[in-house]
Every structure is written in C-alpha cells, then in structure tokens.
Amino acid sequence: MTRLAQNRRREAVPEMADQQLPAAREPLVLAGGEIIDRAGRRHADITVLDGEITAVDPPGTSRNGSAHILDARGCVVASGLVDLFGRLGEPGNEEAETVATATAAAALGGFTAVLAQPDTDPPLDRLGQLAELRRNAAGGCCVVIAAATITADRAGKRLSPMAELADAGVRWFTDVGPLADTGLLRRALQYAGPLGGTVSVRPATADLGGTAAMAEGAVSARMGLAGEPAASEELAAGAAIGTARLTGGRLHLDRISAARTVELVAAAKAEGLDVSASVAAEHLLFTDADADGYDTLMRADPPYRTAADRTALLAGVNDRTIDAVVSGHSPVPPQAKDLPFDEALPGVAALETCAAIVLGHPDISLEAALDALAWRPAELAGVTHLGGGAIEPGQPANLVVFDLDRPWTLAERGSVSMARNTPHRHREMSAMVTATVVDGRLVVADGALRSAAGTVAALAAGTTP
Template sequence: MAETAAHAPGTGAPLVIAGGEIVERSGRRRADIAVIDGRIAAVTPSATERGSAAAQDDDTAEAAARCAGTVIDAAGCVVSSGLVDLFCRLGEPGNEEAETVATATAAAALGGFTAVLAQPDTDPPLDRLGELAQLRHRATGGRCSVLAAATISADRAGHRLSPMAELADAGVRWFTDVGPLAHAGLLRRALQYAGPLGATVSVRPACSQLGGGAAMAEGAVSARMGLAGEPAASEELAAAAAIGAARMTDGRLHLDRISAARTVELVRAAKAEGIDISASVAAEHLLFVDADAEGYDTLLRADPPYRTAHDRDALVAGVNDRTIDAVVSGHSPVPPQAKDLPFEQAPPGVAALETCAAIVLDHPDIPLLTALDALAWRPAALAGAAHLGGGAIEPGQPANLVVIDLDRPWTPAARGSASMARNTPHLHRQMHALVLATVVAGHAVVADGVLCGHVGTVAALTSGTTR
C-alpha cells in the first residue's frame, strides 16, 4: 500500500502511556507502554499492579522513557492500537476550499486515527504516478499517516483501466472509482488484474438506472418529502453483480459503505461461500434513518442515503457478527455554502473524522471489542497497514496508539474542530467517548484531547492528564 508516514520513526521524544487498560484482540490488561525512537520499547504492569516499590526500582526501558520524556496519564482510559479509516476524502487537489491534507490529517488525529486511506476522486483524480507523488508530498508532516488509493479507471471515466500494475509497483494496493462502476465488465477486468497484484478493488454498489445517487432512499419518507428515491434494490443488484464478478475471477472485492439489509445478507452468504470479499459501513448509517432527514436538513443528505430502521439494525448486526469488516468515517468535506441549497441539490456527505469513533464506541448495541475490531484491527489488516495502526501492542512494534476515555462527555461545538469543513449534523450532539491522546510513529500529536502545539511534542496541556 502506497503510504506517507506522518513522521519518520526514530525522531520522537521518549514517552510513556501510564495506567491505562490495553485492549487487544487477545485480551485486556492494565499496563504502561514506553515508547523510544518511535517504537514500543516496553509494556509492563502499571505501578498500581506492580506496587510502588517495584515502580521505584524499575530500571527498564520504561524507566528511561519516564526520565527522558513525557508521561501521558491514561488512568481510567482504554489504550488501543491506532484507528485506521478506509474512506477519507482529503480535499486537495480540487476541493481546497473545503479541506486540505493538513487540516484533514489533523482532524483524523483528533478522532484517534493514526492512518487514513485517501480516496482518489480528486481533481485531477489519482490515476497515475504523478498524482501519487503529489499526494505523498502533501501528506509529509501531516498529523497522521496517509495511505493512497488509486482509481480503477483512467481519468475515473469508467471506460478503460488505469495503469494498475504501474501503480501497484509504486505501492498502491487499493483501487476504487469511489462511486458505482459504469459496467460489470470493467469490474471483472479490474478484479482479474488486481488479483496477481495483491490489490483490492472497492466499489460502492449502486445502479444508476435504478435511481442510484438519488437524494433519499425510496420509501414512505421520500414519498412524503416529494423526492425521487434510490431503492434498496439499486444497491442489492449492484452488490450481487460485483460478488458474481469476484466469484468468476477470484479477485479481492470490497463493498464500500453498504446501506441495505439485503446487501448485508449477500455479503454474509458470499463469505460463507469462500469468496474473497470485505465490506464497510459509514458510522452515520449505524445511527440515522431516512426519517431523520424528513425536515430537509441538508446535513443529513448522505451517499448512500439513510434507509429504514430495519436496514440500520441489519447494519449493526453485520458489524457485530463481523459480516461488515470496517466502520469508516466516510469523511466528505464540502464548502459551507454548498449545503445552502435545496435538499435534492445539496451535495451529500458529512465531515466525520472527529466524530466517527465516538459514534461507534458510544453505540449502545456495539461492544467495545467489536467497535475496535471495526475501527482499527480489521481495517488495518485489509489495508495492509498494521505498521501504521491496528497492530500488536508489544515491544519492537511501531508506536501508533490511541488513548480513549469512554466516559468523558463532550460536544463537537464545545471541543472545536481541526477540519475546515463544517458539514456535520453532530455539532451539538453529546458524545461520551473522547480521544484523549493519539500517538503517531512515536509522536504525541494529540494530548489531553487537543492537538499538540508542535508535532511530536506536548504543549499547552491542562493539569492531570499529561505531565
């Protein structure tokens, strides 16, 4: 996977994350994590577990880090490997009025993401090596690491394949045109090419002939609003066709941001059949339904559209039984004036990097381990990015970590935002899971819930949390 690391390893000041509960797939433990030269140097029982005398006599790498660097107090918090977002629009090139790579990566760090997958639907689209080099340059020095996705089709026009082999040689492992593909034959060829390259082909399943891209889901709510709707069949038929192409080619298929109950069933059946398939859902689709948009609030226009409570419940169930592999932010920044249009004309999308994790971790029907699996561990595996987030918390591993207080009420309005985009329906929503610290390649980029004043240092922090 082509990537740009936010910071070069080996340059970060030593730090210790102390007193937190480390949560991994293998279990939970209360331990301190020492970080030296960008890597985890030691994971040892916390002082309360060892006893004060053992803490005073400790002469390990942790003691050296305590003496030389920063200590982040994680008492009462969960410590996890960094979150990885498989769908993030970074704004530039082409949408700098709404977002830049610098502001998007800062927002991602505030949301606990240590790596994001940049979508290629920019202007120009990322479909050749020149655009890839420019993205890497823009991402250098960002607040989190950036993974590059490239388009399936040249110029994102849907007619012929992009130079997939050339891009794969440069490290790209994820190909998507972001929206639906023009025809199934192109998807079949893409899967055939991607297989030997070890790459994933990602599609957002929808049929334009069946209203794909409509402002609302088709149903009673869209009828009351007087708006054309996208029926669930638009997604279901496109998903079935994509699964059929994956079955024919043995290619690796990802269904991006699914929204319909029947699609969840199709993915579940395809996995049982042994097809190499994964799927994601946007965090908002675990929360909202079509009726929430009945007031014509353009902040609730989404792609895909929100569907019924039955669909939402099926998506939640799909996350819980691992049919759905990843929850994504779906971060889609737009300029403020773009939402000041009639509902059906306003662009869809939510600025979601800072709220995605909180929505999932606060969800009453999604357990903590499941939430972290969908936000960190499985997305990292799918992207081949365990070295940038979602990896094991053990000595020698890169230090990409997040500290989360699961009971710290906050609102986006009170916290403030690093993103330039303001298209969020959550401005005054009270959330409870707050990212207190984000460590990227050994650098503390967020501490005490705010961006650090200088990358890799801890500045202007309030009492208690970091000392």
C-alpha cells in the first residue's frame, strides 16, 4: 500500500465516539421500532445477547436495568442488508479503497454482509487469494463474503479451480463482466451446479459496443459519443439464459439495465429456470439524460439508459422479477475521473447511499425494497445467517434500523469510504440508516459509525461462503 493510501485510509475512518457501548455480553435492546420481515409488520422490542436475538417482546416490556437501550421508536427495524456486488479495493486499488474502509461504509449504509467482487489485482482465483481476503476482512465493520472468478486469472480462457474454492466455502463465481465464450459459460454452469455454486455474468456483447462510454440513443448522438445499444445486453442475456436452460445451472444476471432484459428474466422464471437478476441502485434513479453535461461521475457500468428502461427496472423490482438491488460499489481514484467523459473510468462509490436511494424511492414499496436489499440477496448467496433472515428468538442478530423521514446529505454527514466518485455528495436523501447491528454488536448508532464489529473472522472464514 502506498503512503498516500495509508494516509487516506487513516483519514477516511473517523475516531470512534466516546459513547458507552454495550459490552460483548451486555444485552442490547432495540426498543419500540416497527419490525418488518416476511412474517409481516409489528411493533416490538428486540433483545440481543451474545450475537443472538433472545427475545421479541411487546414494546416496553424489555427495558431492564442491565440492558443498553437503543430507542427505535418511529423507525423501521429489519434484518441486515446483504449486498451482492461490492468492489472493496484491495488488493490492487488501495489508493481508492481498502477492505477496512469499504466495510465501514457498508455498515454505515445498513449492510451486514457484502459479496466482495474478485476482479482485484491479482484476481481472486485461488486459495491463497481467498485466505488474504479473509485476513483483511477479519475484524471489519461487516462480514465480507468471498466471490471467486469463473476463469483462471480472469482471462476468459479456462475455468478457475472451482471445486477447490467451493471446498473452501466459495459459492459465487463471476468474472465481473461479460463472458464472451458461451461454451465456457456452459462448462462453468455444469461444473458449478453440483458444487452448489452460482455463476454470475454481466450481460453485454463487446461486438455491439459493450465497452462504450454510455448508452446508444438520442443523448449519445447529441453528445457525439459512441454508445452501447440495449441490444448488446439483450442478446447476451438471451444467450446466457439459453445456456442455463441447456445445463440446468444456477445463473445470475448481474446489474441489468434494459427493459427487454427484464422481460427475458421474467420469461425464464416463468419457465422454471434457475435464473436470478440484480440491478444497481443508481439505475433506478438516473437515465442517460443525466449524463448530458459530460460529468464523469455519471459514467457507470452498465451505462444509464432511457426513462422507459428505468421504468421497466422499477417495475421489475416491485414485482420481484429482479431479485436484488446492489450497490455496485466501484471505487475509482480521483485522477481516473478527471478525464474526458469517454476516457474516464466508470463506477460509483455507493455503499453508503444504496439503501437510502431504494428505501426512500417514491416508486418502490417498502416490502419490495427490503426483499431486494436483504431477504432475497441473502437467499441467493446462501447467507441468511448474516442478514435477510427472520427476526425471531434464536436467530443471529444482524439487524438494521432506518428512519424513513430523516433527510440528510453525504456532505453534511461525512463519508467513511475513501472513494469520492459519487454523484450524491449534495443530493438530499429522505431515508437514513440510523443503526446497524452486526453479529450482535452495535456498529452504527444515530446514523454514525460507533464501533468496529469486533472479530467476525469466525463468520467470514470457511464456514461462510
């Protein structure tokens, strides 16, 4: 790590406040909030002890003298959020982000677990890299779930040692982008199936401009920039779904962006195929028109598309065609954005704002938002013990508390992520994560990072994907 990165890392994670926090064996009570899980809605006090929910009682009945009380009245209490796409910076991009700062940002954003993308330098395609990630993640502010590459060295030529990685707990395989060789995708799906693995691809066809700076259309023409047509995604998604049909494997379409792709996913599910899909939170907010000013903070992967595409994505989230909303967190050094639009690196730093965008979105129901941020992602990754599970006695205590009517801006609150490539610094959010509980420990309180999560090595080691 460079000296600059070390200094920025120290600056990015603030000193913990002098607030009395519950000890490891001291009860924590989340009092008076409205619990929302798949069982429905109810107001209750939640008692947490030794990393576990020990009681869910009527409001006011769990206030005893030995407990640390967190007042959740007027707020929603849900199971912890699970992000299926986060680039955590290291190894290879420590100048923009580290695992420590990324997990702090994730916890502040309500995530109790994040699926770390393997397109690092070197890529995570072997047991040594997996061990390094787990060492870096131990003691972080949320749990890091390891994903591994589909192909060795992420080169798209031959499969990675998927069986070895699966034996070590990996269940998610992705090259974090298109996989052009359909035959290789077929072998990956065939191989991953018996291992209980999911193969994830970002559908795009390079021959149709899959590396273009923005979506093809009237806006790109007006800006004089080459664009990626929606057909690039649609054709690749159709081919991937056809391969899943052929193999019976578990396919995930990562960060879809086009209306026709939503239709393809819906048809695949109606057919009974094991196909899931995600969308990045920003694609529920922005369209290609928002990039009209050549602001490189609006360059994303995949590119923002038309208002009709955004409407289809929102409908897909609400009707559960789209399984998960992801942060798509992609930290980029400032100098990589300080370039002409078509030369700047795509990517948005989004761990701290993703949940606020979705929970406060006027066109997404609250249950649909939680389904896409917590319940379904946890199921897809096989980590309902880390988030997204039922809120009842005996369950692991991974919880989030949020206020749906607490306006804030990232600039006013401050950011713990090292990355600054966000278009939301001065954008007012209407929903705020006020508390995050990871493995029974209060990591975020009153909307601020309060304490490291303690040692989560046992959760992030071989027993956890």
